[in-house]
Amino acid sequence: MAAFRSMIQTEEIQGIPLSPGRQRSTMKRMHGEYRRHVRSGIRLPVNLSFANHTIATRTLDISAGGLRLKIPDQLAIQPGEVVDVDFRDKAGMRVTATVAHSGKSHIGLQLDRNRFSKQQLNELSNASPSWQRLTTQAKRGLWTHCRRLAILLANTGLRPVIHALVRPQFLFAVYGNRQQVETYFTPRMARFMPSNIVLGFIRQGGARGLLVAPQFLEEELQAESDKVRLFLERLQRDYPNVQRIALVGRLPNFVKKAGLDISGPLVEGSLGTRYMIWDVARQMRERSQYCQQNSIVVLGGAGRIGNAVCRDLTSLFETVIGLDPRYEEDRHITTDHGTVLQTANLAHLHDEKLYIGLTHHGDAVLDFYTHIPPGALIADDTHPCISLEARERLRQRQIAVEKVVLSHEDFLMWPRMPAWNSRDIPGCLVEALILLRQPAVGEGDFSAFCDEAKFLGFTGHLIRPLDE
Template sequence: MGLRRTPEADIEPGETVSVVVRDCPDLSIVAKVTYVGAARIGLNFQRVPLSDQELSRVYLSAPRWQRLSVWVKRSAWSGGRRLAVFTANTLLRALILKWVRPRFIFAAYGTQRQAATYYSPSLARFMPLNLILGYIRHQDMRGLMVAPQYLEHELQSEPPKVRHYIEQLQRDFRGAERIALVGRLPNFVKKAEIEIDSPLVEGSRGTRFMLWDVARALRRRPQYLEHDSIVVLGGAGRIGSAVCRDIARLYAKVLAFDPRYTEEEEVETGDGILLRTANPERLADQRLYIALTQNGDEVLELGPYIPSGSLIADDTHPCIDFDARTELEQHGISVEKTVLSHNEFSMWPRMPAWNNRDIPGCLVEALVLLHHPELTDNDFIAFCHEAERLGFAGRLVEPLDD
């Protein structure tokens, strides 16, 4: 952000300053000076948790012409994106499919809020069930991100809609060699009594590889070198239980925390100790966490039990949102998002709250299998080594707030 510089302003790049908003003297925001020119000062605001009321005050303190400018830009961006989605799924859909010839499909779904970033109810009536929402390129392979007009809560509670989604997906993209199922979609598919076999890809190995790689990276952080234990929140789930076994090779003790456990159990894995528990008091002396709960904001309920100085690696879907992260940060708990990356991968437009270079774990499994379809489900370590050899890497990033 840039501010007009007054003649008396004596300031240097790199300084940290406190910016007081006009008409809001009790509200100040910390920023770092990035540029000092003759007439302008460039600022990089640190992430500051502002309430909706405070944001409204800041917005209303701006001159009317600035508020109008912001409204026009936001409306143009939102309208442009919706128009692009509408055009891609009506007038240009056949041309896009002919040009892309997708080898893989990233099968997604979303909440009402996420869907609203792509289309409005009035436009939805004129578009097909399964919408093309993004173009993906990985090395010399092309793919598409596709999502149904059905929302997450509908897929969760209505198996016929899941069957309709998957069956139509396979009809729409007959040439796709792999269809990666994102997030909880594999659970919805199994609940709908659909077999997950080729071209459908469950995606758990890609997610497990990502978390295995992230768990290795956490051990290398200086502030956690002395910690030889880690907690998996949601450890009783389909992926959570597998992740616990995977990272037991890396840590002396893994706590699988999940309210679904009816009794506490300690298991010797051969590599370390796995403690399955529903007792939140067990979290009191733990600093490292991987979140795999069904909804990211469920983690907030555990905030009082997680000690200050802890780090949560968030792999939930939907992820831990801004408000929940803000509350956790007030307790001294950091949240970072888990992603997989590859320098030859890109997605356009990017998904909400994602960087266009970051790859969901489930999609990585599909990409690895396109290179090596002979990899079996039983050999997870071989899959990890192949994913590493192909250049995929798990990492933690600052969450994006869309």
């Protein structure tokens, strides 16, 4: 949320007017960021204080990172205003929040600095009537069952109909851990569905595609190459006419480990990810608190993408530190624009404020986060991403985490992936989308790919991670 407020404020300061369409688009995204938190449905009486006004109202929803409040129709509160909220039934509980969304009769608030702890949420929940708690549980359970039922129908009786209606031009091949998979289906349901499961619909302009995953978990694909080969063989057998198959996260590594070539229609996705990170790193340096930074750290710099990202970022920073335990000694590499330091020495982190997270798992940052100084910012592009619990530990050391995404006004994914907004695009998917339009830009020329991505309207963003 802060990233979008910063974007609006920066453009206004620079004298760049926002069109009405751009304002609506930005506000829609800001409201979407608020709604992506897990909400409790708690309704409690509160006093709202702002600009020398105090009004009695009530909450409509409370989450760890925000609130939604009922506001009288005649009272206007604009996004960006800072307000105080006192809980009348919980003496001494007071929070300061920023207005993220303003509707006709309600406002959405974002807690920027302090969040509700689990204990505080439990206290607030216990202060609400029992029928509210039961209603919230029932709604959550109903939504979970409806989503799973939809996946079951989409992969049994309705599967041929979906294929005929969508006629996919591309696929996004994904995987997940047990928690992510159970968002969509249970092991019992899996017995009635095919090995490769349709999980969602994707639209980019006039191009249509499907989100498809195997029944294998991430750890199975990592450990057993036979299952990787089986996944891709069945995928290409089921969809012989698709033009591109984008591989998510570490899947390209699993494919190479299995001895398979990543060639048409398979798309590695590294160019899209590199463009996304480069664009986001440029924006990180433009923030006022980091504008003097001449260096940045890539966590996981020895990886397939990390090594290329380090070189890409020398066009923005004098020094790029590629931190990875696989490096046995420090090594300096000079590029046309700057220097890459390849190292495993954690002492190099002590004075660094900007970080790109590319480790094999987001929570790997907990192995060395005590070496990261307060005030640092981690742009997270890991899969799975840095968890809520890990972010809370980082926050205690005043280390901020924001999620790296790409966006495009014509993009839609439904239902959204866990930990993603429906209009945010994983970088590894973008390359396939661009290659549908311009096949020639996939030849490895990073500069040409960036130019094409910008021309087509793809933009990198840093957003608040989901609390799930």
